Amino acid sequence: MGLILITFLAGCTQTGEKAGGNIKEVKLGLLVDLSGSLATYGQNEKHACEIAEEKVNEYFKEHNIPYKVKLYVEDTKADPKICLDKVQALHAIGVNAFIGPMSSSEVKNVKSYSLSNKVIFVSQSSTADPKILGFMSPEEKKYIFRFVPTDSFQGKAIGDLAKELNLKNVIILYRKDAWGEGLKDAIVKKMKDNGINIINIIPYDPQINDWSPIIQTLSDNIKDKGEDTGVVFVGYEEGATLLSQINDNSPILNHIWIGTDGVANSEKIIKEVKDKAVKVKLYSTMFKSESEAAKELEKIFKEKNYGNIDQYALNAYDAFWVVSLAYVDMLNKTGKYDADVLSNMIKEVTKKYSEGVYGVEPVSGYIELNEWNDRASGDYGIFMVTEKGWKLAGIWHSKDGKIEWL
Known part of the structure; x- marks a missing residue:
């Protein structure tokens, strides 16, 4: 595990040298309901991802990884149409990977856009069976992950x-x-x-x-x-x-x-x-599903007067870490955005992250993905x-x- 982490960091250093030592920005979108029928959870997930953004950037700085993640938050109101509109708007400014959307109806509505435009989504709370959402095979769902069981x-x-x-x-x-x-x-x-x-x-x-x-x-x-x-x-x-x-x-x-x-x-x-x-x-x-590390996140929530954290906020926090780490791995490998490489990297990084390879413990416990890129059980x-x-x-x-x- 230590060797894997060293290799990861070495790759990042090389990329930084090629970039002349400049810090590069990684744009991640967050699709949450902040004012609709899932607002309680959406607000929690927003707070969790803001904390994750801070933690990931601290991690990158401490390990001399020349990247900084910037979070773009959009309120979808859990409305499928609004969600797709927000995705298209963020994609137009260079956001290729998203945490969310929250609801299965939103996931269903971004399905075609994800495939045709090669955009990555990692949902923290969509739970409908893949076939109900219109996915006939795991290949059709290769750009959409869900860190929650069906x-x-x-x-x-x-x-x-x-x-x-x-x-x-x-x-x-x-x-x-x-x-x-x-x-x-x-x-x-x-x-x-x-x-x-x-x-x-x-x-x-x-x-x-x-x-x-x-x-x-x-x-x-x-x-x-x-x-x-x-x-x-x-x-x-x-x-x-x-x-x-x-x-x-x-x-x-x-x-x-x-x-x-x-x-x-x-x-x-x-x-x-x-x-x-x-x-x-x-x-x-x-x-x-939560680990001992969740207690620290709960403590931060209380210190910031965010209220009680919920499971989907924990899932969103882990999703942010995984996508951030995988995105950097992808850039080290290809030098540019590549959805197919990133999709494979997310699978690999999820496993490594769950095993503690990066020195960070998942707050939602061990994350195992099935062939549909959904959490395997729970x-x-x-x-x-x-x-x-x-x-x-x-x-x-x-x-x-x-x-x-x-």
């Missing part, structure tokens, strides 16, 4: 959670987009495997404002049902608006709700509808809303499908 894992975690909570019947309410469709399908499969009856599956428009028709349907479906009936909400932070529009005395609030990584640890839920969320528990799943934290806010209540282990309650 929803085949989360669907199993939610199905097992429902069984563990002794639910016999569920109503599934889901966001009708690429992510919502995919996760809904994974949940339905696991629910059926676990012998849980699905009363109804209700789609909703991501742009919804008036939830009254949905609430009426939920109320009709759940009327006269016992405690063994629950609601599964597959959506983003618009779930806060949904809960706010439900009457305080509605029977819907007398049943357990299960959420997903679209609401887990949402500040919007706590600020706007905490009392109702406490009543329904809102057990919510989110990929969970456990899921089960969070619930209490009077004190979000609490980690348990962990679903992917190895055996068992839930460890804390």
